[in-house]
Amino acid sequence: MLRIPKSMLRKGMYIEAVECPTTEFSLRRFLLQSDEVLRSIRNSSASHLLVNCARSTVKIDSSEGSEPDRPDQPGPSVKMADPVAVRQEVSRATKALREEFRLIISGRVDLSRLGPTAMEIGASLEASPDIFLEVTRLKSKDEGTYVHSLAVSALMTHLGRLLDLDAKTIEALGIGGLIHDVGKIHVPNAVLRKQGPLTPGEMKAIRSHPESGYRFLKGHGERSQIVLDICRHHHEMLDGSGYPAGLAGDQLSLPIRICTVCDVFDALTSPRPYKHAWTKSDALAWMYEQGHLFDRTLVIRLSSIFE
Numbered sequence: 001m002l003r004i005p006k007s008m009l010r011k012g013m014y015i016e017a018v019e020c021p022t023t024e025f026s027l028r029r030f031l032l033q034s035d036e037v038l039r040s041i042r043n044s045s046a047s048h049l050l051v052n053c054a055r056s057t058v059k060i061d062s063s064e065g066s067e068p069d070r071p072d073q074p075g076p077s078v079k080m081a082d083p084v085a086v087r088q089e090v091s092r093a094t095k096a097l098r099e100e101f102r103l104i105i106s107g108r109v110d111l112s113r114l115g116p117t118a119m120e121i122g123a124s125l126e127a128s129p130d131i132f133l134e135v136t137r138l139k140s141k142d143e144g145t146y147v148h149s150l151a152v153s154a155l156m157t158h159l160g161r162l163l164d165l166d167a168k169t170i171e172a173l174g175i176g177g178l179i180h181d182v183g184k185i186h187v188p189n190a191v192l193r194k195q196g197p198l199t200p201g202e203m204k205a206i207r208s209h210p211e212s213g214y215r216f217l218k219g220h221g222e223r224s225q226i227v228l229d230i231c232r233h234h235h236e237m238l239d240g241s242g243y244p245a246g247l248a249g250d251q252l253s254l255p256i257r258i259c260t261v262c263d264v265f266d267a268l269t270s271p272r273p274y275k276h277a278w279t280k281s282d283a284l285a286w287m288y289e290q291g292h293l294f295d296r297t298l299v300i301r302l303s304s305i306f307e
């Protein structure tokens with residue numbers, strides 16, 4: 001395995017991971033065969049990629065990159081607190097959230113019911129952040145979306161408290177975290193779970209989820225601007241390279257920035273088919289390096305949760 005800068009990328013390389021916060025690439029491993037995918041990666045916010053030399057169809061010189069320095073083992077394991085209680089709470093909240101999404105899909109929505117779930121799950125993370133994250137990593141694949149949403153929601157409310165935001169905003173952060181990806185109910189599972197490169201049409205489908213989620217929530221009476229903004233803009237980046245609107249800098253409100261940081265942190269520290277999860281400290285260090293994409297102040301605050 002070799003870590004190479006994206007400028008060295010060429011067709012015939014087998015990509016194990018693109019170090020990039022966008023879901024089009026970050027979850028996928030594939031043999032790079034088309035100019036179009038090559039161009040997309042070059043135009044993405046990624047700076048480096050992990051390449052599997054053995055599975056590549058072109059010869060790659062080891063001087064083209066460096067050994068990946070991330071350890072293959074998950075980070076330091078749980079400390080203290082009561083893992084059984086946390087596991088029970090996560091399991092209960094996962095069931096509650098799955099039921100809410102079932103209602104959402106069937107058109108019967110009562111978004112106000114999400115507030116208490118968000119607050120309870122936030123309290124659970126607050127009591128023991130390390131255990132909470134460990135537990136959310138153990139869930140089965142089909143629970144992945146719900147568990148990711150729970151983790152993002154809990155991280156967001158905790159960050160909101162650390163930032164001394166008011167109770168109403170914190171609750172909106174929690175709800176926003178739970179439903180930020182609700183637009184994915186309109187994206188076929190085959191596309192969401194596909195491991196190879198996406199066709200332009202599939203990429204378009206994935207990139208439509210923030211906007212379709214926003215329209216869905218608005219159409220069902222969601223009035224909190226914070227929740228709506230989180231849903232619509234959680235894939236925007238500070239330098240304007242994100243989507244759907246390409247907002248940049250001050251155009252991104254604090255709640256949106258909070259969601260982006262928590263969303264990417266949870267994605268990076270979750271297991272992927274090709275490798276163990278990044279450790280928390282590696283994920284935070286990498287995000288801090290990407291100051292053009294993420295709000296560094298928030299990355300530092302997030303890291304304080306796990307000290």
Ligand SMILES: [Fe+2]
Pocket residue numbers: 180181209234235
């Ligand atoms: Fe998303």
